[in-house]
Amino acid sequence: MVKVPILSNSNFLVFLLLCLIAILFNAFIHSNIVTESVLVDYLQNQMSYERIYKLIQAKEKWSWLNYTLLPIFYFFKCVLLTLWLLCGAIIFDFKASFKGFFKVVLMAEFVWLIPSLLLIIWYGFIDTGYSYSDIQYFAPLSLLSLFENPESLDSWLVYPLKSLNIFELAYIIALSVGIMKIMKKDFNKTLEFTLPVYGSSLVVWLLFITFLSINLGS
Amino acid sequence: MKKKIVGSVALALVLLCVWFAYKSITKLQQKEKVQDTQQTLSLIGEKLGIETLDSQKPAVLIYFNSECHFCQYEVKEISKNLSKFKQYQLGFMSFEPEIKAKNFLKEYGLQAFYLSVDENRLTTHIMGGVPQVFIYDDNSLKKHFKGEVKIEAILKVLE
Incomplete structure (x- = not known):
């Protein structure tokens, strides 16, 4: 992995650890949860076996790309969110550094490994008789999980309903605690900062993704 | 000065979000019409x-x-x-x-x-x-x- 100047040594190690765990989870899910038989079961009503196996072969051939893109995705996500928080700091008159905020964002990002871990535990060890649709709509502790039959929802609704979950709250708390530590302010003050600043980024992101899924989706 | 720049960016983003919402609603209405036609x-x-x-x-x-x-x-x-x-x-x-x-x-x-x-x-x-x-x-x-x-x-x- 190439070292990037804006990452200090400790930030780089945290980033490396985050990417490694995410890649491990991803690899486990793709090899042990989304198995060949799960995909065949899902696609066989519409596609012939010959075409399904070709599709699976192509998926395996390009799986390396998934792992290569993960660190790039995390890097850009963390940089963008850090810049967003820095803009918020200007409005709230908080004195903050890029490196400090970047570390907080990196640490908080570990929260997002929990849903993947839950998916591995749930379908890997508890409910092993699942279908591909179950994996697609797996969103524990989210608004989507309140729907008995999420498949019947319009596809553009799935992402926002999946995204509004308990982990977002945990993420906001993790960001607030991190900011509290680096800025030596009390938790209520940093929560009052994080809620509107991160919340606004979430609203913009959800609107953007929903816009894309409505306009580009079939 | 910094606050003014951030404020301008925020305003631009709000306008962009309004555009996203408008375009999305228009597209959804269009999709509904198309689905009716295809019936x-x-x-x-x-x-x-x-x-x-x-x-x-x-x-x-x-x-x-x-x-x-x-x-x-x-x-x-x-x-x-x-x-x-x-x-x-x-x-x-x-x-x-x-x-x-x-x-x-x-x-x-x-x-x-x-x-x-x-x-x-x-x-x-x-x-x-x-x-x-x-x-x-x-x-x-x-x-x-x-x-x-x-x-x-x-x-x-x-x-």
Whole structure:
């Protein structure tokens, strides 16, 4: 992995650890949860076996790309969110550094490994008789999980309903605690900062993704 | 100064979000209209300007593009199993120039099933990518497949 100047040594190690765990989870899910038989079961009503196996072969051939893109995705996500928080700091008159905020964002990002871990535990060890649709709509502790039959929802609704979950709250708390530590302010003050600043980024992101899924989706 | 810059960026983002929301709502309304149009063979035929379709007979309409490899597979499979479609109305529609689409179908001996539809009408009344397969019986839409679909799945709908 190439070292990037804006990452200090400790930030780089945290980033490396985050990417490694995410890649491990991803690899486990793709090899042990989304198995060949799960995909065949899902696609066989519409596609012939010959075409399904070709599709699976192509998926395996390009799986390396998934792992290569993960660190790039995390890097850009963390940089963008850090810049967003820095803009918020200007409005709230908080004195903050890029490196400090970047570390907080990196640490908080570990929260997002929990849903993947839950998916591995749930379908890997508890409910092993699942279908591909179950994996697609797996969103524990989210608004989507309140729907008995999420498949019947319009596809553009799935992402926002999946995204509004308990982990977002945990993420906001993790960001607030991190900011509290680096800025030596009390938790209520940093929560009052994080809620509107991160919340606004979430609203913009959800609107953007929903816009894309409505306009580009079939 | 910094606050003014951040404030301007925030205002631009709010405007962008309003635009996202407006475009999304417009598109959703358009999608709803399109879905209504696709419900009956007579209505979609009328909207697309196809006069040769008999709304009382079962029909299989395929929306394709000659350069899409899923469409190439679909067209090849239909051509191999053409006898199984004898009792149904079969039609291929594309937004490409007529000559290009016809030449492509000719390679598979299916040029006789080409339906000439104006590109604007087609993209207005069928949204999304190619291929798409519309299956009608008794003048109503029985199944709409998005993406390639095996012959058995098409025929099963019409059984």
